[in-house]
Amino acid sequence: MTDTAEAKESAKLAPLHSDTTPAKWVKDNLFNNVMNSIITVLLGVVVVFLLVQSFGWIANEEWEIIRVNLRNFMIGQFPSDQLWRLWTSAFVLIATFGIGTSARAHNSHDDAAEKGLVIERSSLLDLLSRFWPILVFVALVVSFAKTWPPVLGVIAGVSGIVVTRFAGWALPAPIRSRAIPMMAIGTIVSLAVLAGTSGLVALSAGIVALAIAASELSRFFEGSDPKSTAIRTGGPIVIGAATLFIVNAVGFEGYGWEDWGGLHLTLFATVVGIASGMPIGMLLAIGRRSKLPVIKGFCVVFIEFVRGVPLISLLLFSSFILPLLFPPSVETPETLTRAMIVIALFSAAYIAEIIRGGLQAVPKGQTEAAQASGMSAAKIQRLIVMPQALRAVIPAMVGQFISLFKDTSLIATIGVAEFFQYVAISNSQPAFLGKGLQLVTYAFVAVGYWSFAYTMSKESRRLEKQLGVGVR
Amino acid sequence: MLGTLIGIARLSTNWLLSKIATVYVEFFRNIPVLLVIVLTWTIILNAFPPVRISWLPFGETFIFNNLRFGFPSIVGGDKFGTFQVIVLLALLAAVAAWIWRSRLFDRSGTPHHRVLYGLGTFVAISVVGFIALGGPFDITTPEIIDRVYVGGITMIMPYAAVMIGLVLYTASHIAEIVRGSILSVDKGQVEAGNALALNSFQRYRFVILPQAFRVAFPPLINQFLNFTKNSSLAFAVGFAEITGVIQNLFGQSRPAPQLLLILMVVYLVFSLVLSAIGNLINRRLQIVGR
Numbered sequence: 001m002t003d004t005a006e007a008k009e010s011a012k013l014a015p016l017h018s019d020t021t022p023a024k025w026v027k028d029n030l031f032n033n034v035m036n037s038i039i040t041v042l043l044g045v046v047v048v049f050l051l052v053q054s055f056g057w058i059a060n061e062e063w064e065i066i067r068v069n070l071r072n073f074m075i076g077q078f079p080s081d082q083l084w085r086l087w088t089s090a091f092v093l094i095a096t097f098g099i100g101t102s103a104r105a106h107n108s109h110d111d112a113a114e115k116g117l118v119i120e121r122s123s124l125l126d127l128l129s130r131f132w133p134i135l136v137f138v139a140l141v142v143s144f145a146k147t148w149p150p151v152l153g154v155i156a157g158v159s160g161i162v163v164t165r166f167a168g169w170a171l172p173a174p175i176r177s178r179a180i181p182m183m184a185i186g187t188i189v190s191l192a193v194l195a196g197t198s199g200l201v202a203l204s205a206g207i208v209a210l211a212i213a214a215s216e217l218s219r220f221f222e223g224s225d226p227k228s229t230a231i232r233t234g235g236p237i238v239i240g241a242a243t244l245f246i247v248n249a250v251g252f253e254g255y256g257w258e259d260w261g262g263l264h265l266t267l268f269a270t271v272v273g274i275a276s277g278m279p280i281g282m283l284l285a286i287g288r289r290s291k292l293p294v295i296k297g298f299c300v301v302f303i304e305f306v307r308g309v310p311l312i313s314l315l316l317f318s319s320f321i322l323p324l325l326f327p328p329s330v331e332t333p334e335t336l337t338r339a340m341i342v343i344a345l346f347s348a349a350y351i352a353e354i355i356r357g358g359l360q361a362v363p364k365g366q367t368e369a370a371q372a373s374g375m376s377a378a379k380i381q382r383l384i385v386m387p388q389a390l391r392a393v394i395p396a397m398v399g400q401f402i403s404l405f406k407d408t409s410l411i412a413t414i415g416v417a418e419f420f421q422y423v424a425i426s427n428s429q430p431a432f433l434g435k436g437l438q439l440v441t442y443a444f445v446a447v448g449y450w451s452f453a454y455t456m457s458k459e460s461r462r463l464e465k466q467l468g469v470g471v472r
Numbered sequence: 473m474l475g476t477l478i479g480i481a482r483l484s485t486n487w488l489l490s491k492i493a494t495v496y497v498e499f500f501r502n503i504p505v506l507l508v509i510v511l512t513w514t515i516i517l518n519a520f521p522p523v524r525i526s527w528l529p530f531g532e533t534f535i536f537n538n539l540r541f542g543f544p545s546i547v548g549g550d551k552f553g554t555f556q557v558i559v560l561l562a563l564l565a566a567v568a569a570w571i572w573r574s575r576l577f578d579r580s581g582t583p584h585h586r587v588l589y590g591l592g593t594f595v596a597i598s599v600v601g602f603i604a605l606g607g608p609f610d611i612t613t614p615e616i617i618d619r620v621y622v623g624g625i626t627m628i629m630p631y632a633a634v635m636i637g638l639v640l641y642t643a644s645h646i647a648e649i650v651r652g653s654i655l656s657v658d659k660g661q662v663e664a665g666n667a668l669a670l671n672s673f674q675r676y677r678f679v680i681l682p683q684a685f686r687v688a689f690p691p692l693i694n695q696f697l698n699f700t701k702n703s704s705l706a707f708a709v710g711f712a713e714i715t716g717v718i719q720n721l722f723g724q725s726r727p728a729p730q731l732l733l734i735l736m737v738v739y740l741v742f743s744l745v746l747s748a749i750g751n752l753i754n755r756r757l758q759i760v761g762r
Contacts, residue, residue: 036489039489040488040489043488043492044488047488047492305736305740308739308740308744309701309735309736309739309740309743310701310702310705310715310739311701312704312705312715313704313715313732313735313736313739316715316718316719316722316732317732317736320722320732321728321729321732324729402502406502406503406505407504409504409506409507410504410705413506413708420504420506423510438510438514439511439515439518442507442514446503446507446511449502449503449504449507450499450502450503453501453502453503454498454502457501457502
């Protein structure tokens with residue numbers, strides 16, 4: 001972080017206006033020698049030709065197909081009278097994450113100030129430059145909207161982001177330090193609004209309550225007398241279990257992901273794939289370094305097998321073989337659930353290899369030092385090795401996230417109506433059948449995928465710079 | 473190859489060239505490969521005419537329509553077998569010439585010109601053989617007679633679409649690998665090359681690329697593996713490769729588990745063999761003693 005202070009200093013010293021004129025810039029960057037001049041002229045002709053062609057194409061094509069199917073592309077066949085669930089869940093997410101992230105930014109700002117450093121507070125303009133591809137896509141979607149509610153909703157959402165950023169920054173310190181639990185609760189609430197309270201939502205609510213209670217209680221009872229230890233360990237379990245039962249008992253019906261579709265499902269499937277793949281992957285990575293031959297063998301075979309076959313064959317496995325593996329007493333899950341099981345295992349295998357790389361990057365001296373100070377094996381992994389390993393692999397993990405986001409397009413091939421599948425669906429509607437509008441829909445979908453994936457890859461590059469990975 | 477060129481282009485001093493390369497890479501890296509394949513397929517389907525009014529460039533030596541591409545090819549006469557042997561011998565002679573020039577260069581330092589010598593030997597022997605045998609092969613051009621393709625070699629359109637799509641997609645990934653590995657070469661090396669008055673082509677050929685390739689090799693192997701696995705998506709545009717065939721068989725009420733097992737084992741063997749070869753080469757490439 002001292003580097004940023006120095007960088008700031010040198011930025012102050014640099015001249016405000018560089019003395020390059022446009023003509024000089026063109027000469028330096030486009031015509032600095034004969035070869036480059038030739039390349040520039042040739043490429044310029046090609047670029048102008050392509051731009052004219054594609055503008056002509058955009059102007060002449062019928063975009064009605066997207067206007068009609070816009071809702072399908074975004075959320076699939078979600079029931080019309082239940083749309084409030086989607087909006088509410090989206091707004092809850094926006095509000096909690098807007099407040100949470102800016103509260104955390106304020107915290108790290110204060111931390112740095114305490115240590116005598118300066119972190120530039122990121123302005124709205126920075127956010128704009130970081131997330132412009134998504135904003136472009138959102139603007140595109142809004143421009144295709146036929147009615148007012150989605151437009152107003154999007155405007156409300158965007159202004160909500162702005163408002164919550166300032167609100168989060170202005171919160172008092174004790175609340176700000178609880179930003180992560182707040183975001184977790186927000187996620188659970190938004191899921192509950194959307195999908196109802198039964199099953200998985202209740203379970204995850206219980207787990208989150210347990211984790212929050214554990215951290216809060218241990219913060220509250222700092223002492224180590226027997227009574228407080230009992231409360232610290234027993235309390236969270238009671239609270240977590242109680243939350244599970246209460247949430248389960250409330251009985252709020254919703255729409256599970258079998259009813260979702262479109263871009264909404266694509267994004268959600270990606271998040272679920274990574275979130276469930278991460279713990280499994282971590283276990284696999286540790287298992288692969290185990291000294292016990294059975295565990296190690298199992299992990300190696302699993303990882304190499306999953307990495308060695310294409311995802312499509314695993315998805316075929318999920319739709320043809322997985323139903324055979326469930327006992328007859330259990331109801332066979334829907335196609336999407338089975339696909340998600342496979343996707344979670346698939347991403348787990350890749351994440352395991354990434355984490356293993358990170359584990360290898362942790363110097364052996366760290367483990368030995370921890371052993372010398374008398375820590376248990378589990379504690380060494382949890383407190384010493386894993387934090388360092390995970391920090392080293394964050395960029396690779398984002399890369400995996402991006403490729404999983406792109407790979408979810410494959411669940412279209414086993415008949416799940418996600419973003420990509422709606423190209424085929426919309427083109428087989430009677431109104432558009434045989435009109436050759438595939439290219440239009442493909443272009444729209446491509447922009448959708450591109451905007452999200454490109455934003456994520458930009459973010460990962462920013463993270464890489466921030467963490468200084470590879471510049472030790 | 474395309475990937476390497478684009479990777480170098482991204483580092484070009486020409487602003488326009490490097491920006492175009494960047495746009496290309498960022499576009500193809502960030503959309504799903506399945507989308508790239510079907511997009512290529514759709515574009516070809518729309519851009520090329522139907523069979524009846526096929527596009528026949530270069531005096532009808534090529535056929536392009538939205539079902540098949542036809543290219544001219546060679547067809548062997550009576551003495552074609554002999555000619556093939558002669559070409560093989562020419563190749564061996566060319567390699568021998570190459571080695572001879574290299575050795576001479578190592579010993580005495582005379583300029584080797586081994587590319588010139590090798591190619592010269594090959595062309596000379598082949599041409600002599602061609603004339604001596606009195607023209608052992610003819611060139612045939614593809615034609616459509618009664619909806620049947622006669623002569624030449626033809627390529628069905630889905631195959632072309634998959635190949636073009638996958639090449640475009642993989643090239644964008646390889647370009648990034650190449651760029652990263654070139655950037656990883658120590659700047660002093662480039663400056664040293666400059667100081668020795670090497671021109672920019674020589675700098676790349678003799679100084680930068682050999683060192684960059686060593687860094688780039690493991691991720692490249694990874695890309696080849698991905699390419700193999702991505703080819704399984706060809707069924708999406710109706711090309712009958714193994715995944716497509718097996719999906720068809722599912723439809724004919726063949727036992728799914730066994731078929732799927734075959735599919736997985738085939739890909740697994742491909743992957744394991746490829747990565748084993750990759751590791752072997754990688755071990756030889758690495759600098760000894762590190």
